[in-house]
Amino acid sequence: MTRTVMIDPVTRIEGHAKISIHLDDAGKVADARFHVTEFRGFEKFCVGRSFWEMPGITARICGICPVSHLMASAKAGDAILGVQIPPTAEKLRRMMNWGQIIQSHALSFFHLSSPDLIMGMDSDPAQRNIMGLIQQDPELARKGIRLRQFGQEVIRTLGGKSIHPAWTVPGGVREPLTAEKREKIATMLPERFDLIETALDLVYNAHETFANEIGNYGDFPSLFAGLVGPDGELEHYNGLLRVVNSEGKRVEDGIAPEKYREIIGEAVEPWSYLKFPYYKPLGYANGAGMYRVGPLARLNVCDFAGTRRANRALHEFRRLMKLDKPVSGTFYYHYARLIEILFCLEKIEDTIQDPDILNTHVRSQANVNKLVGIGVSEAPRGTLYHEYHIDEHGIIKEANLIIATGQNNLAMNKTVRQIAEAYVDGNNLTEGMLNRVEHGIRMYDPCLSCSTHAVGQMPMHVQLLSPDGEVLDEKIRG
């Protein structure tokens, strides 16, 4: 008899979701799906608001990466004004963006995933969280906390608040940096360079501990997409779109991000509030157009990092490539995240030494000059698109947002299926098996409040369904 196992809610991810695992007569996995269960409707209710308000509203899509929305939204606003923002404003925005990548990646690694990596996939679910880690290894937990704290502090120092700062505006930023604040950031840096070394050691250990898992945790060929800088360097704020295929060949390069519609389509499925973006030229059918975004994708698409230590780290990372193909194991998202933290720390270190960083001209003034604005940046989880159509008074007539996490939707589904096939035994279901499936989702660090911007949040519950959809058994972990 076939059954479906539900994991509900999926925990230690940023959002509300469920996973369903479909078992066949013999208790083997026939299919698995990742369902996002929250719907919020931002694209619709933004209609009728002023584009000036959009950074403030869209930041509330997500408390983990509000800065990404602030950036994309303000950039869409810059395009509407038709201005170049002052160079210092751009540097400051970049700095806040790096701060956010640091905090978000540290959160993903330490607060959400490290309990699996350090305590084990099958460890006691009552303890397998950051508070449990604090009990078990307070010093390590403190390190993770302090690494994230630095990123939040950079955001707070620049914008006045660590979450939803009202600082980025169309035309630039509201407030320049002061010498005092710059000093404050500088004094926090050295400790964080040490912390990232500790984190990298942890990930190297994890590669050994989970050597058997790596090949089953979402290791498959796919396209990878992300922004790269003008020379092909790792880039998070501006840049041009590049897509490489599973052979490592560039199928798109130098695409102005405003043209994203030419290469990205969005499909929908009745069983998830999260849309399914795909690479248009290859189509949606059978997952042909599946692509991945985020840290792993960015490291796979760029030519080099662009800072001294991150260049070296990237070089090391590329030893994982087989036959010059992109690194395909989803498990390596963890590793890629840490390399990006290192990169962002170095970038912040360089940028605060720039004499121009204290310049007080940080905002260009203008009014509506264009009726369409598209703003694109790299969020911690991948490329983020905001597109606004306005009337001559700046009132939004239409908004479209493509969120980083959504773009990994096809890959997340595939990953869940692969892990379920490898580890789930329907005749002998254990909590640890289900946690492995959930870890598959955690590797993508999905931000579901984001992805369900339009859509929803994500909780976990496993159901066994019969072929005609009848619920035969259910497992709610805990």
Added chain:
Amino acid sequence: MTNKIRLGTAWLGGCSGCHMSFLDLDERLLELAAAADLVYSPIADLKEFPEGVDVALVEGAVANIDHVELAKKIRERSKIVVSFGDCAVTGNVTILRNRFGVDDLLTMVYREGPGKAPLGHEADGIIPYLLPKVLPLHQVISVDAYVPGCPPSADRIWAAVTALLRGEKVSLEEELITFG
């Protein structure tokens, strides 16, 4: 060990920013771990809201049927329920969708692209039914304390949580009772 406070945190229709601000307690989390057990939270793994919770922080407005069920369960099983952040307290950004009908929203958001869109009002047991209107938490269950802010700052959260851990009422200073 036994006299530790049983703390739960839940996330309804919000952006998780309130939870992120909770994590902004940073090293104060180590102090908190000594005084409280986190028995339910989106950042922990138990899937079912347990019985006998002392303090529950609830982020977000009530937007779908899963939220209603969870809110009720939290109320039944917790001594003190805190309406945590502006979305829970007033509906905030989550409530902005109330100007529209659910069908309109879904059509608008999912109209393009191949595939069959989620219906949003069919009980398939997986994708929850959306409420026609989003509600602040206190319109669904009774709450014992309000901690406003979008999100409430870590200091504000700490002021509230430490009071609760001492068994006192939450009475925030005036400058800590602001929205936004």
